[in-house]
Amino acid sequence: xxxxxxxxxxxxxxxxxxxxxxxxxxxxxxxxxxxxxxxxxxxxxxxxxxxxxxxxxxxxxxxxxxxxxxxxxxxxxxxxxxxxxxxxxxxxxxxxxxxxxxxxxxxxxxxxxxxxxxxxxxxxxxxxxxxxxxxxxxxxxxxxxxxxxxxxxxxxxxxxxxxxxxxxxxxxxxxx
Numbered sequence: 516x517x518x519x520x521x522x523x524x525x526x527x528x529x530x531x532x533x534x535x536x537x538x539x540x541x542x543x544x545x546x547x548x549x550x551x552x553x554x555x556x557x558x559x560x561x562x563x564x565x566x567x568x569x570x571x572x573x574x575x576x577x578x579x580x581x582x583x584x585x586x587x588x589x590x591x592x593x594x595x596x597x598x599x600x601x602x603x604x605x606x607x608x609x610x611x612x613x614x615x616x617x618x619x620x621x622x623x624x625x626x627x628x629x630x631x632x633x634x635x636x637x638x639x640x641x642x643x644x645x646x647x648x649x650x651x652x653x654x655x656x657x658x659x660x661x662x663x664x665x666x667x668x669x670x671x672x673x674x675x676x677x678x679x680x681x682x683x684x685x686x687x688x689x690x691x
Contacts, residue, residue: 518567525565526661529654532558533665540643540673543636543680546586548643553582559662566657569609574619577602578626585630595631599624618653622646637684640677644670 532555539551556579563571581598584590602623610616629642647670654662 521565521567522658525562525659528558528562528565529659529662530665532556532562533662533669536647536665536669537672540640540647540669541676543676545634545636545639548636548639549582549586549630552643553579553586556582562659562662566659568616568619568657569611570606570616570619571653571657573605573609574602574623577605578623581623581627581630590631592631595627598627602627612657615653615656618649618656622649622653625649637677637680640673640680644673644677647673 535551535555535558539548539555542548542551556575560572560575560579563569563575577598581590581594584594602620606616606620606623610620626642626646629639629646633639633642647666651663651666651670654660654666
């Protein structure tokens, strides 16, 4: 495989995934947020192949499956544990990038646990922002600049959306 061409193709595919990530941080409906998170993870599974990131392929595939289960309200405690174990075991088995290859594993474990326990849109948005921060470092390290830029923009938009949501809730409490 030709690495420079792979990087260009991978960045193009990642740009599409990034659009879904942006949308997931803007919507204020939990179910809709996870639908877009599924699409983002599924597409990043494909782009990870072009970056030769087998940890990314593994963890994004697991994340896509998990996000679909969250979207369909099927994520149980047992599935949460299984997804966490699968991500750690298979992620470590295919990791060829050392410490950088551990970041997608940390990211999927963090978000899997949050997916199960967090139910309010504020908490979900906060967990997305934390997860995005982990992936900013990862995408920089693997030269996925499209995802890096989208992640930075998304973190900013997500943070603004979260602040606006908190502000609106406080304003509504004043008038109740």
